[in-house]
Amino acid sequence: MFHSDKLSFLASLLAIRVPPVPAPTITMFFIMYDFSGNTFNCSLCFLNLPDKYSDDDIYHVFVFLTSKRNTMICDCEQCDLKKLFFGAVSNEELQTICSQKEERNYPKGEVIIKEGSEIHDFIYMKSGLVKLFRQSGDEEQIIAIAKPYDFVSLLSVFSEKYYHYSVTALEDTTVCVLSMSLISGMLQKNCAFACNVITQMSKVSDAIIMNMLNICERHLRGRVAYILVYFSETIYRQTVFDLPLSRKEIAAFIGMTTENVIRTLSEFRKDGIINIYGKRIEITNPERLRKVSMLG
Known part of the structure; x- marks a missing residue:
């Protein structure tokens, strides 16, 4: 027979009944456990065993777990x-x-x-x-x-x-x-x-180079529009989002002054292209903003 602290650990986990699993089955939840006593896999697993299990049942489960531990996938496999x-x-x-x-x-x-x-x-x-x-x-x-x-x-x-x-x-x-x-x-x-x-x-290098070229070839309004389109379509993929950069950071990113960025955002709001609620931006006319970005 198999007797150890690991067996006690495993047996304690077997004592969880989960309805509506019909008798005579019991559902066991466990995490993979290695012989050094450290958990090495945080995946939630399920196993059904006979309602009245013996030490042999538990032993076979334990053997199964330890035999499978090196083939279990971590979340890198799903990433x-x-x-x-x-x-x-x-x-x-x-x-x-x-x-x-x-x-x-x-x-x-x-x-x-x-x-x-x-x-x-x-x-x-x-x-x-x-x-x-x-x-x-x-x-x-x-x-x-x-x-x-x-x-x-x-x-x-x-x-x-x-x-x-x-x-x-x-x-x-x-x-x-x-x-x-x-x-x-x-x-x-x-x-x-x-x-x-x-x-x-x-x-990575190409993306940075192309992004900087795209910014440099535009005038002020085009640069600000380009950044808004970038956050809307590439980062957040929606027309309402919180700007992750301050006005000063946007200015540093596009090579303009903070005052120019603030003024251009205000102009876009007056033109009905965007709404501004503090850091939150709502693009009300995406097509026009895209056009300013392309021609600016």
Whole structure:
């Protein structure tokens, strides 16, 4: 027979009846448990057993759990990043990623990456919104706005020892962190994975370059309209949203003064293009705003 603290742990979890499951079955909820006594998978699982189970029943369940523990998927398997970025990795590599990744939560306004800090980690966003920027005296030079599934560390992570920019949460943000040693090892062993990384690096660079060119080729009204369209159609995908940037930050992003941004927003409101409720923007005439963005 199988007797241990693990058996007691498992047996205690078997004592939960969940209606309307008919007798003679009992539904067991459990989390995967390894022999070191630490939980390693937070997935909720279900199992039906005979109503009157013996020690042998519990033993077989325990054997089943421990035999399956290394094949259970973590949420990396469900994440869009698996298709976007990790599609080229094997199941074994994916399990390594799952076991070594760390999720970090940052409230709005908190610094995620500090300019000048040493690069130790490979970071990508799971949820939230951030700004990438450089500090120039008291002024910020905003480089880009990053949304979920953007790789906020790709600009410097393979070329420099220290970050040349900062990243701050514009909204409550969750990032996934992997050690650079793990990623570097995978790059050396997995050519398809390396190609995916190069592709993503190119996309990040191209997006920043094209965004800056799109802003620079527009006049003041066109720049402000471009930013509003960007937040509406790319970030939030709706016509009513809270601006994640202050007027001053918008000015820094598009290379204009704060006064010009405030005046242009007021003009858009008078023209019936938008409504303004503090930080909340309602785009009442999306087609006209798009036209100003294109021709401005």
